[in-house]
Amino acid sequence: MKKKILIVDDDADILHALKIMLERKGYAVELSSEADKIFLPGFDMPDLLILDIWMGNFDGREICHQLKSDPVTNSLPVILFSAGRDIEKSAKDAGADDFLAKPFEQKLLFEKIERFI
Secondary structure (H helix, E strand, C coil): CCCEEEEECCCHHHHHHHHHHHHHCCCEEEEECCHHHHHCCCCCCCCEEEEECECCCCEHHHHHHHHHHCCCCCCCCEEEEECCCCHHHHHHHHCCCEEEECCCCHHHHHHHHHHHC
């Protein structure tokens, strides 16, 4: 069974590019521009969440912190990514398992994903 990755970002081009890259590597990929769907009852949790920090209506750091504070979701690996500064500190402060600074190389993305799933 394919490992499922959920990618949450408000940039449709980034979502599309990541979907193509990850599906070519054999992952099942779900895309969303709304991070709060993770908290809906009955949501099918992914094996990994790649979450943008800066989104219009959502702060990925806060979503990550909520996930890591909840016993039901705290084991979900979360990789935060952003083009902003101090991404490493922001990711650590939010409780993320790892981080990626945009733009990033495919090889680095795959290495980070393979570390968790």
